[in-house]
Amino acid sequence: MRRLILFVPLLVIMAMFFLFQQMIDHDPTEMELARKDKPVPAFALPGLRNPERFFTQEDLKGKPMLVNVWATWCPSCRVEHPYLLKLAKEKGVQLVGLNYKDDRTAALEWLDKLGDPYVFTVFDEEGRLGLDLGVYGAPETYVVDAEGIIRYRHVGVVNEKVWNEVLAPLMEDSGTRESEVKDTRVNESTGSEQGASS
């Protein structure tokens, strides 16, 4: 009987390895297919700077943009922050911040100190939108096209290389799609108007 107890460590470790095996094929830098090319999940969350103003998924439409998940407790966010500033300032990239499971005062202080690259920042204190998006950890950056459709998810720090090789081409794509989409939208809206008038 006592001998059987000695097998416990082996079983625990083997269970852990089984988990690793499952995880290893799953590259966290790639988004799960389920969420790709789907609209940003519906949400209504206060802004970081002005708690009275509530943002929704509608605010993520109109232009292709990067939604950047960040928090003051995340060291890598600090690493990528200067580059985000550069993207916003020099390349004119539309950046939206998703402040994830953070403290409002600390987050505001962070932006005051390090600079604010974001058009606006949504304050997701409980991580609800993060959960719906499937945030793996901070930092993460989503490419959202003009229609509010998630095109890509990047896990980890955004730097020159990631931008040039991955994000920039996707942003351009989203830009071209935007015009196509706009056309269909016009048709749809005219269609519905016709329907209403008839």
Next chain:
Amino acid sequence: MIAELGHYALILGFCFAILLSTIPLVGAWMGDRVWMRLSRPLAGGQFILVLGSFCALSLNFLLDDFSVQYVAGNSNSLLPWYYKISAVWGGHEGSLLLWALILTGWTAAVAKFSKSLPLDMVARVLGVMGLVNIGFMLFILMTSNPFLRYLPSSPQDGADLNPLLQDFGLIVHPPMLYMGYVGFSVAFAFAVAALLGGRLDAAWARWSRPWTTVAWSFQTLGIALGSWWAYYELGWGGWWFWDPVENASLMPWLAGTALMHSLAVTEKRGVFKSWTVLLAIFTFSLSLLGTFLVRSGILTSVHAFASDPERGSFVLALLIVTIGGSLLLYALRAPVVKSHIGFSERSREIFLLLNNILLMVATLTVLGGTMFPLIAEYAGYEVSVGAPYFNLMFGFLAPVLVLIMGVGIYSHWKDTPAGTLLRKVPPLAVISLPLALVVPWLMGSFEWMVVVGMFIAVWLTVATALDVWAKSASRKGRLQGWLKTSRSYKGMVLGHLGLAVTIVGATLVSHYTVEKDVRMAPGTVAEVAGYQFKFLSVGRKQGPNYVGDKADIQILDGDGDVVTTLHPEKRRYVVSDNVMTEAGISPGLLRDLYVSLGEPVGEQAWAVRLQYKPFVRWLWLGAILMTWGGLLAVADRRYRMLRKASSEKHSVDIQAQENRSATGVTAGGAE
């Protein structure tokens, strides 16, 4: 040509590893002394070959041979020569080669310093280390070969070493840390060898003790160097981030600390045998797990520059074979007979058991915090665990551990006379509490966690000091008495004091750092914590492989005297186009002044971060004391005597040693 020679030496080294892990083990199994004797020369040959391979790669770096892919990816002709050397382990392939070099180095060291061990034990230990090495060499040769070339056309110049790694701290941090990680393989090999040979007595504990302590010392220093490096190189003055890779190095350290203490019990008293063996396996497994977590890319972190998901499967297979195999062996061979050696609930055995339990809980806390996001994701939830969780858990565990330590110092083996331990508590509390309360008052603001941190640090220091006072009593005076205590005792004292010093540093710097972000132009003066920071000028600077802005900031103290002038820089590394912050630091025993440049905000104006970090040096000072303590303990006389002692007399020796130590402790207690 050099790369090919290096590659060839590596393959030969791999062949030696195969021989080393078969011939001596089979020899030990069949009782063939000739086969067993081959283990030492094979271990030496393996080391020389891997060393040759490592030198070849270093030479490729020094000679700027950019036709070698790994060199092209991690070096550049503009890089200063010392960074070309450290660039050898700046990437994945090279750091694995360094790992293999250190592993074969430890194997060779065991071969050299094991003259007093029975031959079958030596054969088994070296054989097991050879087995581990096979795995790593295979990994290097199959998936991460640093000697591959770009043929026929090679790049003109290299892509440069990651600027974060172009730094003195990174020249020394990885080798030290690896010495620790890999050093635990010796304790692991001894444990597996003891299981294989069915000789799980006090002797194996005694043999693996010094090796474990040395590995632990290196690991301590390696972690401290990493923390120091992050502090000054990442440019914002943080020293610990609970980053997965840091956690990966902390886990084997915690388990290794438990192992050191548990080995003491097994050696001196012959109890906890199965537990100590399991702990030895567990400690090295955590070292391997650390490698896996870093290499596989299943965890993303600041250290992401060394990850690659494609190699994960291979490391995982390696882990399953090594850890799974040794745990299976453990389950089949560990002794299940209940030991008849008794000890009371006030004995030193119990205190060290508590130490082990708490350190294991701490290890599992870190493991859980690192793994939980993975497990949750597998179950379909998304969570991330941050610093608040770890701080909360350690804010609870560390005080409990240290309070028990303070009392445990006075305990004796087998049993401590009733009441002695309780009598120690009031004086300790009477000294610790006022000191703990006065510190927040001196520092200017009251925080409960500061009181707790200072209380346990003083508690441990006073407990150690009182014990030293009692043990150093001698007719020739205290100093002579202290000098006459054994080196392992001195080592323990230093190790425990080192922990207290680190706790002081961690507590004070966490709570009393003053941080100010200001816009500064030439002439601007800002005040932080009583110091005047005067921005003198800012100018361009041309480095060997970067261009940068360098500011001169003069610091005056309260009396208007110049303390120092700091030169923080903002560098742009030309080849990789990376921007780096080089902080200006004025170090001091009681405080660091830390200045880093943010972004330019005007013609001559910069956003500047000014920080006052009290007692931050104590963090690393404590680690140095712990390392020193560990090395001192290994230099103890009994290990030198051990080498001379013949192996036949061994069991007699241990018996005598046990008797001696038992009487020694009683005598110490009586004094």
